[in-house]
Amino acid sequence: MLKDSTMWYASWFDTPYYHILYKDRDDTEAQNFMDNLTHYLSLEADEKILDLACGKGRHSIYLNKLGYNVTGADLSKNSITYASQFENEALKFRVHDMRKPYSEKFSAVFNLFTSFGYFDKEEDNLNTIKAIKSNLNNKGFGVIDFMNVDYIIDNLIEDEIKEVDGISFKIRRYHENGYIIKEIRFRDNDEDFFFTERVKSISLADFENYFKEANVDLLDIFGNYQLQKFNKNNSPRLILIFK
Structure with missing residues (x-):
């Protein structure tokens, strides 16, 4: 029997079974979310986006099709190897630990589909937010798409x-x-x-504390992929826009 390690995400995400279990994810929903998000942020064609914890790259690939210059980054070597087959001049994939700053600046850094809160140490969650902030250019926006833990x-x-x-x-x-x-x-x-x-059950109040400590400004909060107002009791998602 295979046991999970302390870094459960390092072992589980690198197995083919992770992708088999979640193969029925709704790509149409994900694409509509990217349409809504890029429109809300007024991102122009060719602007640079970092898809942080990109997995096999489904969001990255679609964002690139919309005309953006996209870098997908993930800790899973197997996922990056798979995603790399879709690379082009404006789409690349790299193995990267999101707790550390990336080597470039971006107009937007997206952390999508509950790809946060994996770590045992509080400072790792805080360091991830600090890294996202450091990866933003002067007009850049950070986005964390997390679950609404109360719901x-x-x-x-x-x-x-x-x-x-x-x-x-x-x-x-x-x-x-x-x-x-x-x-x-x-x-x-x-x-x-x-x-x-x-995954750590991080509430809106918890994120607000992280942002305060990381000197991050929270600009807007949404509760679903249609970017409707967040409601603690019935919103399925907690989508945070910050810089």
Whole structure:
């Protein structure tokens, strides 16, 4: 049985099973979000965007199709290797730890689809926000697309079985010690697997404290991918615009 490491994201995101489990993600929804977000930020063609924790690059690839100069960065070497096949003069992918500043400046830095709050140490979350700020040019915007933890905890589906590509994923979710935890068990090729996703339950107030400590200005807050007003009780997302 495979056990998750302390850095669960380093092992789980690099497996093919992560991408199998989440293969049914809604690309249309993601593309509409990018349309709404780039329009709201008034980003012009050819401006530089950093897609931080880009995974296999689905947002990066679409942003590039919209005419932007995009860099996708992720800790997973396997994801970056896969995404690199889509590179062109205005689209590149690099292995990078988001806790550290990237070597360029951007008009926008996007951290999308709950790609934050993985770390055990508080300073790592703060350092990520500081790194995003340092990667912005003079007119640049940072965007963090996180879950609305209050809504998620209130609507948590504790147990679920998900069949994908002949694999039966048994999923258990719970909230414990300030983290939303998802345990994933399955069997494939006569071998048992066990992985854990563990994301800190960071509230709006928590983010506001991070931003204050990082000297970041919070400009706007949205509650869904249509960029409607955030409501603590019923918004599925917490989308933060800052600089």
